[in-house]
Amino acid sequence: MLEIRNLHASVGGKEILRGIDLTVNAGEVHAVMGPNGSGKSTLAHVLAGRESYEVTAGEVTYEGKDLLKMPPEDRAREGIFLAFQYPVEIPGVSTTYFLKAGVNAIRKHRGLEELDAIDFLAMVKEKMKLVEMEQALINRPLNEGFSGGEKKRNEIFQMGVLDPKLAILDETDSGLDIDALKIVANGVNAFRSPARAMLVITHYQRLLNYIIPDYVHVIFDGRIVKSGGKALALELEEKGYDWLKPEADLAQQTVA
Amino acid sequence: MSTSQKTIETLANQEYKYGFVTDIEADSAPRGLNEDIVRLISAKKNEPGFMLEWRLKAYRHWVKMEKSEGEPKWANVKYPPIDYQDIIYYSAPKQKTDGPKSLDEVDPKLLETFEKLGISLSEQKRLSGIAVDAVFDSVSVATTFKEKLSELGIIFCAFSEAVENHPELVQKYLGSVVPYTDNFFATLNSAVFTDGSFCYIPKGVRCPMELSTYFRINQADTGQFERTLIIADEGSYVSYLEGCTAPMRDTNQLHAAVVELIALDNAQIKYSTIQNWYPGDKEGKGGIYNFVTKRGKCVGKNSKISWTQVETGAAITWKYPSCILQGENSIGEFYSVALTNNYQQADTGTKMIHLGKNTRSTIISKGISAGHGQNTYRGLVKILKGATGARNYSQCDSLLLGDKCGAHTFPYLEVNNSTSQVEHEASTSKIGEDQLFYCKQRGISAEDAVNMIVNGFCKTVLRELPMEFAVEAQKLLGLSLEGSVG
Numbered sequence: 129m130l131e132i133r134n135l136h137a138s139v140g141g142k143e144i145l146r147g148i149d150l151t152v153n154a155g156e157v158h159a160v161m162g163p164n165g166s167g168k169s170t171l172a173h174v175l176a177g178r179e180s181y182e183v184t185a186g187e188v189t190y191e192g193k194d195l196l197k198m199p200p201e202d203r204a205r206e207g208i209f210l211a212f213q214y215p216v217e218i219p220g221v222s223t224t225y226f227l228k229a230g231v232n233a234i235r236k237h238r239g240l241e242e243l244d245a246i247d248f249l250a251m252v253k254e255k256m257k258l259v260e261m262e263q264a265l266i267n268r269p270l271n272e273g274f275s276g277g278e279k280k281r282n283e284i285f286q287m288g289v290l291d292p293k294l295a296i297l298d299e300t301d302s303g304l305d306i307d308a309l310k311i312v313a314n315g316v317n318a319f320r321s322p323a324r325a326m327l328v329i330t331h332y333q334r335l336l337n338y339i340i341p342d343y344v345h346v347i348f349d350g351r352i353v354k355s356g357g358k359a360l361a362l363e364l365e366e367k368g369y370d371w372l373k374p375e376a377d378l379a380q381q382t383v384a
Numbered sequence: 385m386s387t388s389q390k391t392i393e394t395l396a397n398q399e400y401k402y403g404f405v406t407d408i409e410a411d412s413a414p415r416g417l418n419e420d421i422v423r424l425i426s427a428k429k430n431e432p433g434f435m436l437e438w439r440l441k442a443y444r445h446w447v448k449m450e451k452s453e454g455e456p457k458w459a460n461v462k463y464p465p466i467d468y469q470d471i472i473y474y475s476a477p478k479q480k481t482d483g484p485k486s487l488d489e490v491d492p493k494l495l496e497t498f499e500k501l502g503i504s505l506s507e508q509k510r511l512s513g514i515a516v517d518a519v520f521d522s523v524s525v526a527t528t529f530k531e532k533l534s535e536l537g538i539i540f541c542a543f544s545e546a547v548e549n550h551p552e553l554v555q556k557y558l559g560s561v562v563p564y565t566d567n568f569f570a571t572l573n574s575a576v577f578t579d580g581s582f583c584y585i586p587k588g589v590r591c592p593m594e595l596s597t598y599f600r601i602n603q604a605d606t607g608q609f610e611r612t613l614i615i616a617d618e619g620s621y622v623s624y625l626e627g628c629t630a631p632m633r634d635t636n637q638l639h640a641a642v643v644e645l646i647a648l649d650n651a652q653i654k655y656s657t658i659q660n661w662y663p664g665d666k667e668g669k670g671g672i673y674n675f676v677t678k679r680g681k682c683v684g685k686n687s688k689i690s691w692t693q694v695e696t697g698a699a700i701t702w703k704y705p706s707c708i709l710q711g712e713n714s715i716g717e718f719y720s721v722a723l724t725n726n727y728q729q730a731d732t733g734t735k736m737i738h739l740g741k742n743t744r745s746t747i748i749s750k751g752i753s754a755g756h757g758q759n760t761y762r763g764l765v766k767i768l769k770g771a772t773g774a775r776n777y778s779q780c781d782s783l784l785l786g787d788k789c790g791a792h793t794f795p796y797l798e799v800n801n802s803t804s805q806v807e808h809e810a811s812t813s814k815i816g817e818d819q820l821f822y823c824k825q826r827g828i829s830a831e832d833a834v835n836m837i838v839n840g841f842c843k844t845v846l847r848e849l850p851m852e853f854a855v856e857a858q859k860l861l862g863l864s865l866e867g868s869v870g
Contacts, residue, residue, distance in 0.1 A: 176825050180817070204827040212825075216818045220840025229836060230826035237827070269840070290826065 671699025
């Protein structure tokens with residue numbers, strides 16, 4: 129579904145991604161881990177199409193299409209979803225209203241009829257159960273006054289409603305206590321299917337106890353330096369990231 | 385320039401679609417202002433003596449004002465000096481007879497203009513149940529539903545008609561809320577006003593339909609000076625809508641109107657405006673100067689006056705729809721959305737003057753600045769000594785789009801009674817790139833995102849508008865903001 133080849137990207141003139149190679153197939157859950165500043169979030173934002181992130185080299189193919197040529201709205205309409213690490217607030221616009229606009233934009237893109245308010249609300253009620261969402265919360269202006277946990281649940285709720293093919297979860301576990309984490313993980317797990325793929329970006333192994341990945345990749349200094357199965361995550365938990373540094377230097381030399 | 389900015393700017397550049405000019409013969413006075421012109425205007429309108437006298441008093445007062453301090457300069461707006469002698473003060477479309485007795489007699493070209501503006505004076509509007517009075521340049525063209533309304537005793541007609549047919553009412557109330565000495569532009573208006581709307585709702589009558597007036601300036605170099613007077617007698621209710629457009633021109637045109645509202649005991653007046661005067665081009669050339677005096681007096685006990693305005697046009701907007709809360713328990717409300725884009729300037733707000741006991745006022749002002757627009761809120765809450773138990777709530781919010789615009793707030797609170805309660809809240813926010821990206825990442829285009837956010841911002845004001853107007857207002861906000869995301 130997603131193929132990334134030699135992706136280089138900069139932010140503010142500074143190169144963060146230095147040659148990412150990654151293949152994600154439908155039905156797979158890939159975890160991406162790494163120390164702070166390694167480029168995890170950058171990867172997420174580059175895939176979503178954020179303008180302030182400049183791609184300097186490489187290709188990304190999504191379902192056979194050149195992803196980098198597509199504006200962010202189109203990427204979303206083609207089925208890419210990013211659960212933000214720090215979701216922003218939009219005063220005056222309720223989550224319900226916001227999502228309806230998104231759902232209908234995506235449906236229009238796919239040649240489907242737009243949903244009216246009644247059908248939309250019926251669909252939403254189903255999805256609310258996934259993350260134990262309360263009606264009151266989604267009627268409030270988007271994320272306004274939400275706690276960290278509520279914001280993250282809201283992201284997963286939106287994912288459920290928008291029904292993407294590729295979901296990128298950017299440190300969805302950061303700032304969550306165990307209970308909130310379990311709710312979010314349940315929502316994500318309920319969403320797994322052979323037709324969908326997920327990229328779970330996380331700093332800590334803990335989330336991966338609840339969302340069991342098929343593959344684990346470690347990003348270090350803008351490159352994927354090691355890939356493995358779920359056991360790799362446990363190894364990192366035990367040893368930290370430092371032991372990977374020689375591997376990273378080796379990878380750099382190989383490229384150079 | 386970021387891709388999102390480019391995408392928006394290359395969108396169908398929605399031109400001000402009301403910018404067309406109607407090619408029609410006009411009967412115009414010579415340029416300039418002097419006593420003769422004032423007399424000419426009065427004569428053209430066949431006015432009784434008291435009206436001419438009032439105009440002349442106003443004109444002489446204006447001349448004095450002009451010679452001494454001249455125009456007031458305290459507003460937060462900049463414009464080159466106006467040459468009052470370079471304006472035509474009277475222009476009327478030439479009609480076949482002296483005045484239309486029915487729509488069939490109105491010049492079809494005029495009707496066409498109004499059709500283009502979406503203001504149908506014909507059966508279509510009849511079906512939607514809104515009574516429309518249309519003012520084209522200086523003349524009130526036609527009023528629908530007159531017969532229906534007159535059955536209820538409601539008078540809704542052109543101001544000039546009211547002077548002719550109901551002089552006692554005019555004489556009693558004209559200038560009672562905005563005296564001719566009030567301010568420079570009101571004084572000028574009092575001397576040279578040509579037409580406007582007049583409305584009288586008799587005791588206990590609830591006006592069954594929305595009354596609406598549409599103003600259009602067509603002739604070049606003319607000023608538009610309308611005078612509107614609405615009187616709601618005891619226990620009555622009326623909802624009144626005002627819409628305005630003007631053609632695109634290189635030069636600026638002056639619009640100095642005066643609106644007076646009077647609500648007697650237990651009466652209510654709801655006055656809504658959607659102002660879409662030509663705002664000038666992207667470089668700030670041309671556009672209407674909208675210098676208006678609007679004031680309502682809650683004369684009676686338990687009376688209520690609400691002003692709701694959506695100001696998106698005009699090169700410069702300078703107006704403070706206000707309420708004088710004289711009657712006990714009277715209520716004044718002001719809901720406003722003012723938008724400035726490109727090089728528009730706005731200095732607008734309200735004055736709530738609490739005189740009587742237990743009076744209440746609510747002010748909700750939403751300012752949106754985009755492009756190089758400068759938006760100023762200026763509000764006065766004045767509570768006089770005798771106003772026991774007065775309550776006021778004010779909320780002024782500003783939204784900035786981009787980093788070249790400005791939002792300013794000047795709230796004035798003068799409280800002279802210790803039993804009163806005054807609350808004021810203000811906020812300033814920006815539509816950031818991160819909010820736009822959040823929307824885009826959910827499949828929503830940038831323009832839809834901006835519209836959504838702006839509408840969310842204006843929600844509390846837009847819901848005060850009568851339904852048809854609310855839809856129009858939302859569309860207008862969207863149109864006025866094109867190319868503004870940055």
